Amino acid sequence: MSPVHLCLMSLLVGLAWVSGISARPLARDNSTLPARLVFAHFMAGFVSEYAESDWLSDxxxxxxxxxxxxxxxxxxxxxxxxxLTNAFSAAESFNAGLTDGTQFVLFVSFDFLHYSTSDPQSVADALTPILDSSAYLVVDGKKMVSSFEGDGMDWSSVASAAGQALYPVPYYSSGASNAGDANVDGLFSWYTWPGQDTNDVVYQNMTTDVDEGYLTGLEAAGKYYMAPVSPWFYAHLPASTGYPKNNYLYSDVLWPTRWAQILSMASASQNLRWVEVITWNDWTESSLISPFKGAEMSDGNYLWSEDFPHTSMGKMMAPYIAAFKSGGTTPTITQDQLFYWYRPTLKDVDCDSTDTVGTKPTGWDMAADSIFVTALTTTSGTVTLTTSSGDSSQSVEAEVNVLAFPMVAGQQTLTLTTSDGRTGSSTGAIEVLGDSCYNGVYNFNVYSGDLTVDGSGSTSSSSGSSSGGASSTVPSLTASSPADASSGVPASSDTASGVSVTASSDASSSAPASAVNAEASDPVVSSVGTALSAVASSAALSSHAASATGQANPASSSFSVANLSACLSQCLAA
Structure with a gap:
């Protein structure tokens, strides 16, 4: 990777944070918020052999x-x-043992790729045996139901057939226009990956445009929104499965970015009542946050799924969930934690001759050859990546820190050292492959790992692999303090924009920095210009919203498109 590409990729990671700023002004008062809940979308059809004990474990x-x-x-x-019987029995048993006043609830989400809107009786028949369970979610005196698709479903007929009042919060592909539908009490959106509506290659991070449309319509109708969040998307299924999918949707820093968006929107609207994580266990699309427990593996997905749990991504949610429920704009950080994710191979590797599909996924060139890190820290410190080539370090502050390290082949070790001398490390369990294919196939899924440093400096970790270039410095990006000038990046870097970028000679590149020129046709270069335009528009909206309410938006008050442009110019001059 050339220095200019390293710089531009670093800038794009930074833009992910800035472009994620919501234009909705901050709410003045959260004291009357309804009870907020966070769920995960569980593919019950994927666990046909689960016993009640498996449900209890999950x-x-x-x-x-x-x-x-x-x-x-x-x-x-x-x-x-x-x-369904096993799931509700397990939830009831689990709840009986809780002593903190909480309860783990379940509700049914009907997949209308299989059900028919013209047959409400079949929908009711699935509900009837479990509606009286103490673990079934009740909202405003009604049993909540949701769906994937099913536009136009007559939920009142389902309720009549089931003999109980229902609280429908469906996802319809026709979107926010259904806010005024008397048949629904709220709406759920499935739009949580860039470009998913058309499966097009969209080289940008998520925005909140679709969410804002839902919130506007639902606020006017006096109804509630269930917002989606997802860690990743990669599907690689051949046509022989009957479900041909071969695409990667841009996800490099989607997880921390989307959670930041959720908090921003929730602090501004009391109508954002729920969040649903997509998904708990869909390993066929790499969107899971649980350990891989594949029973349906005839499509070959285990080749790129089985060794790649996203459990550490699931662990990262707790501080964000706490903030969501309290109306906070930043995660509730109470301990020093580091979470990371990475692909097992470099993106340019050729696997055509052994791959089950035979071609690279659509969108493969968008992925950065990086290990991505989110450090949630109570104090300042340093994150160090150790490889056979040496060490690469970045400074972190007492906040959310999103980092990217260039990926090189081999085993890696991540270390978090706090300013008061506490240290924790995690050594990778899976090596990054340089010029070969993991299980012989293209794999744009990620492995996630984490570590926690306690008060005495002890480490609790879930092992994974990490990697980095010894002489490459990459961005230190913070969510809660975009103008932080103490991020540890040299003074020559542009920090005022919230994107700190320093490009040095990449250890994996044989070309000196002075010999590298960015071409206008380069997708990395062109995407930066597109992203800058989007950020400028987002910033203008945020400024307008703040002006209209007399409130300053802390996430955008120090934002400067000019600074980003200067950073881009610095990259292109490298």
């Missing part, structure tokens, strides 16, 4: 993550009635 882990429940995605497969 519920326990989800509760430890800070989740309040599961939205149970159901189809019409033969195993669903048994699995």
């Amino acid at each position: 519920i326990t882990l989800a509760h430890n993550f800070g989740l309040d429940g599961f939205a149970l995605n159901v189809d019409e497969s033969a195993a669903i009635p048994t699995q």
Whole structure:
């Protein structure tokens, strides 16, 4: 990777934070917020062989993550009635042992790729056996239901057939226009990856444009919104499966960016009542936050899923969930933690001859050859990446720090050292491959790992792999203090914009910095210009919203497009 590309990729990571700023002004008062809950979308059709003990294990882990429940995605497969019984029995048993006043709840989300809107009786038949469970979610005296698709469903007919009042919060592909539908009490959005609506290659991070449309319509109708959040998207299924999918949607820093967006929107609107994580266990699209427990593996997804749990991404949610429930704009950080994720191979590797699909996924060139780190720290410190080439370090502050290190082949070690001398490390369990293919296939899924440094300096970690170039300095990006000038980046770097970028000669590149020129056709270069335009528009909206309410938006008050432009010029001059 050339210095100019390193700089530009670093800038893009930074833009992910800035472009994620919500234009909605901050709410003045959160004292009347309804009870906020966070769920995970559970693919019940994927666990046909689960026993009640398996459900109890998943519920326990989800509760430890800070989740309040599961939205149970159901189809019409033969195993669903048994699995619903197992799930609710496990939840009831789990709740009986809780002493903190909380409860883990479940509700059904109907998959209308399998059900029909013209057959409300079949929908009611799936609900009837479990509606009286003490673990079923009740909202305003009604049993909550959701859906994937099902536009135009007559939920009142379902309620009549089931004999109980229902509280429908569906996802319809027709979107926010359904806010005024008398048949729904709220709406859920599935739009949580860039470009997912068309599966186009969209080289940008998520915005809140779709969410804002939902909130505007639902606020006018006096209804509530369930916002989506997801850690990743990669699907690699051949046509022989009947579900051909071969695409990567830009996800490099989607997880921390999307959670920051959720907090920004929730602090501004009391109508954002729920969050649903997409997903708990869909390993076929790499969106899971649980350990891989694949039972349906005939499509070959295990080749790029089985060794890549996203459990550490699930662990990262707790501080964000706490802030969401309290109306806070930043995560509630109470301990020093580091979370990271990475792909097992460099993106340019050629796997055509052994791959199950035979071609690279759409969007492969958007992925950065990086290990991504989110450090949630109570004090300043240093994150160090150790490889066979040496050490690469970045400073962090007492806040959310999103970092990116260039990826090189081999085993890696991540270390978090706090300013008061406490240290924790995590050594990778999977090596990054340089010129070969993991299990012979293209793999744009990620492995996630984490470590926690306690008050005495002890480390609790979930092992994973990490990697970095010995002489490359990459951005230190912070969510809560975009103008922080003490990020540890040399004074010559541009820090006022909230994006600190220093490009040095990449150890993996044989070309000196002076010999590298960016071409206008380069997708990395062109995408920066597009992102800058989007950020400028977002900043203008944020400024307008703040002016209209007399409130300053702390996430955008120090933002400067000119500073980003100067940084871009610095990159291109490298």
